[in-house]
Amino acid sequence: MRLRGFGGFATSALIAGAILWSFATTEVELSRLMSAGPRIADFLGRMFPPDPSVMAEIRKGSAETLRIAILGSLGAVILSVPLGILASETMVSPAVFRPIRTLLAFIRAIPLILVAMLMVGAVGLGPLPGIIAIAFHATGMLAKFYAEAIDGVSRAPIAALESAGAGPLVRLRHAIWPQMAPVVARDTIFRFELNLRESLILGIVGAGGIGFYIQTYVRSFQYDKAASVTIAVVVMVIAIEAINVALRRRFA
Amino acid sequence: MSTAARIDDLSFAHQGADLRALERVSLVIPTGENIALLGPSGAGKTTLLALLDGRLQGWRGRVSVLGAPLDPDHPPPRAIRPETGFVFQEFALVERSTVLRNVLNGRLGRMSPLRALLGSPTKHDLEIARTALADCGIADLADRRVDSLSGGQRQRVAIARCLAQEPRLILADEPVSNLDPTRAGEILSLLTGAARARGATALFSSHQPDLARRFAQRIIGIRGGRIVFDVPTSELSEDATAELYRDAEPMPGLGLRAVS
Numbered sequence: 001m002r003l004r005g006f007g008g009f010a011t012s013a014l015i016a017g018a019i020l021w022s023f024a025t026t027e028v029e030l031s032r033l034m035s036a037g038p039r040i041a042d043f044l045g046r047m048f049p050p051d052p053s054v055m056a057e058i059r060k061g062s063a064e065t066l067r068i069a070i071l072g073s074l075g076a077v078i079l080s081v082p083l084g085i086l087a088s089e090t091m092v093s094p095a096v097f098r099p100i101r102t103l104l105a106f107i108r109a110i111p112l113i114l115v116a117m118l119m120v121g122a123v124g125l126g127p128l129p130g131i132i133a134i135a136f137h138a139t140g141m142l143a144k145f146y147a148e149a150i151d152g153v154s155r156a157p158i159a160a161l162e163s164a165g166a167g168p169l170v171r172l173r174h175a176i177w178p179q180m181a182p183v184v185a186r187d188t189i190f191r192f193e194l195n196l197r198e199s200l201i202l203g204i205v206g207a208g209g210i211g212f213y214i215q216t217y218v219r220s221f222q223y224d225k226a227a228s229v230t231i232a233v234v235v236m237v238i239a240i241e242a243i244n245v246a247l248r249r250r251f252a
Numbered sequence: 253m254s255t256a257a258r259i260d261d262l263s264f265a266h267q268g269a270d271l272r273a274l275e276r277v278s279l280v281i282p283t284g285e286n287i288a289l290l291g292p293s294g295a296g297k298t299t300l301l302a303l304l305d306g307r308l309q310g311w312r313g314r315v316s317v318l319g320a321p322l323d324p325d326h327p328p329p330r331a332i333r334p335e336t337g338f339v340f341q342e343f344a345l346v347e348r349s350t351v352l353r354n355v356l357n358g359r360l361g362r363m364s365p366l367r368a369l370l371g372s373p374t375k376h377d378l379e380i381a382r383t384a385l386a387d388c389g390i391a392d393l394a395d396r397r398v399d400s401l402s403g404g405q406r407q408r409v410a411i412a413r414c415l416a417q418e419p420r421l422i423l424a425d426e427p428v429s430n431l432d433p434t435r436a437g438e439i440l441s442l443l444t445g446a447a448r449a450r451g452a453t454a455l456f457s458s459h460q461p462d463l464a465r466r467f468a469q470r471i472i473g474i475r476g477g478r479i480v481f482d483v484p485t486s487e488l489s490e491d492a493t494a495e496l497y498r499d500a501e502p503m504p505g506l507g508l509r510a511v512s
Contacts, residue, residue: 156344157357160410163305164417165333165361170368174357178349 047227054213054225058232061203061210065236068127068209069196072134076195077188079139084146090158091150091172101147107140112198116207127208134195134202141194145187153179186248193244200233210236256421256453257281257304262313264299273299274311275477281453283420286444288468288485289457290493292500296477297457298341301423304455305338318420334361337419339443339456341426343406347399351390351409354398355381358416384412387446404435411443415450422447424456428463436460440467461493475500 085091087100115137119129150172157175166174203211210233217226259279265272273296281287289297302308304317306328315322318335322328337358345354359377360368367373373381385391388408393401398409407427414422424443428436440456444467447454458464464471464485471488473480473496481492 154347156340156342157346159307160338160340160344160413161357161360162327163307163333163336163338164358164413165330166357166368167330167365170360170365173369174349174353174360174371175346178346178353181348 043223046221046223049224050227050231051222051224052228054217054228057213058210058229061213061229062232062236064127065199065203065209065211066196068130068134068199068202068207069192071131072138072199073188073192073195075131075135076138076142076191079135080143080146083139083143084150085172087143087147088150090153090155090176091168097147101144104140104144107136108144110137110140112137113201113205116202117205120206125206125208130199130202130207130209133207134199137198138191138195142187142191145191146184149180149183149187150176152183189244189247193240196240197237200236254283255280256283256285257317257455258315259304260314262303262311262315264303264308264311266299267310272477274303277313277474277477277479279472279479279482281421281455283453284448284451285470286447286454286468287456287470287472288464289455289472289474290459290461290464290496291457291474291480292459292497295474297474298425299477300474301338301425301455301457304421305336305423306333330361334358334417335420337414337417337422337452339407339410339414339422339424339427341429343403343410343430345398345406345409345413347397349398350394351396351398351401351412352381352385352394354409355384355412355416358384358413361417380418381412381416384415387415387449388412388442403430404432404439407431407435407439408442411439411446415446418450420452422452422454422456424454426457426459429459436463437466444468 083100083104087097087104089097091097112133116129116133119133123129123132153176157179158171161171161175199209201211203209203213204215206212210229213229214226214233217223217229257279258281259277262274262277263272264274277296277300289300291297299308303311303315303322306317306322309323309325309327311324313324315324317328318332320328320332346357349357353371356371356373356377359373359381363373363377382391382394385394388411390405390408390412393405393409398406401409407430411427414424422443427443428439431439440463443456444454446452456468465488468485470482470484472482473492475496480496481488483492
């Protein structure tokens with residue numbers, strides 16, 4: 001869409017102003033930018049060759065990350081089932097689903113890394129704050145997905161079961177669930193993939209997993225070891241995505 | 253003679269609608285009769301049937317179904333709902349479930365709450381479901397998923413589900429309007445035959461006068477929410493049918509006979 005007239009001029013001026021303001025108030029020193037090229041090359045050079053001696057740490061860290069993602073996802077599913085029901089207009093009245101949806105939007109708005117930092121402060125270092133953070137953060141999205149899955153089903157079989165004398169939970173079990181099951185499976189796998197990706201960096205704030213080693217090696221200037229861990233993370237992400245694509249095809 | 257349903261001075265308007273869907277309707281439905289509700293689209297047939305099924309609230313008048321008065325503000329108690337069976341125009345089946353599972357869904361109101369939730373039918377429930385399947389001629393489809401069936405087969409499943417409820421009153425909303433004429437005849441013959449065999453009362457709506465004549469002993473004409481005529485099938489004149497559909501949108505299978 002083309003911007004026209006004064007509105008277009010004002011928008012352009014605003015964008016230009018924002019860019020100039022960012023340059024003027026952030027210390028972007030041109031000399032540093034110019035010398036950054038060789039410095040980055042030097043940095044990359046120190047990463048090579050990656051140090052393979054950290055395989056044990058990689059294995060330990062990846063396993064912990066995987067456990068955080070699995071338990072965090074389980075927590076999110078357990079929280080999302082009741083919250084998803086309470087956020088669906090098919091199951092409850094507007095007086096219930098409106099505030100619940102607002103709560104879920106609020107949860108989604110808090111970045112995972114922030115939740116993780118708060119949880120580290122609350123329960124201490126290790127995988128537990130990571131699990132809690134993942135469970136909390138993922139619920140904001142998963143409960144919304146579940147509610148949409150409930151609301152997306154055909155209403156006619158629900159009316160038919162109501163007419164046959166089935167109560168709300170029985171209707172949920174026998175008319176709604178069979179229709180929404182593939183959607184729920186797909187959404188849950190998708191959210192698990194996101195949880196696994198996001199939990200890779202949780203270690204940076206001390207919430208457990210493989211991110212802890214990246215942070216440790218970078219801080220102690222062991223770039224060759226950090227490179228090995230980074231490669232492991234990239235491999236894991238690619239593997240997760242491949243598995244997820246295969247699984248999602250099964251539920252299509 | 254006992255009555256299956258009695259309606260006295262019933263009026264109803266859908267929420268936010270200016271026009272009433274039903275206007276001062278009075279009707280007595282004796283037990284065991286097969287009755288057709290005839291009328292153009294929007295006449296109020298679906299509304300009347302859903303109301304008798306206890307799915308509409310906020311009406312005025314007096315309605316009693318199978319001896320129990322309906323409450324205009326609350327749905328009927330769950331325990332008595334299986335007594336009234338409903339066959340939907342669009343089948344209303346759970347597409348991803350099997351035929352047997354869908355028919356067993358008709359038993360849910362008769363099971364204990366725990367059994368219903370777990371979906372674990374008793375031997376008795378299974379027997380009734382199997383009998384309903386056999387009566388509808390689809391015993392061999394029991395393990396097929398509904399989304400693999402044709403329209404005629406689906407409506408048979410829906411009727412089997414309704415029969416599995418062991419209803420004393422069967423309400424059917426345009427049960428054959430999605431089917432071709434041959435299937436339509438078969439399905440209505442099945443529905444009215446099964447009702448008769450069980451001593452149940454059947455009230456079905458249709459916009460096809462020829463089908464109504466073939467399968468109902470009594471025909472009620474409804475238009476604009478009002479009852480226009482209520483006569484034994486043998487006394488229904490072609491003029492009355494033509495008048496019922498005057499200026500109404502033409503319907504497939506309406507039968508030019510009635511107009512010319």
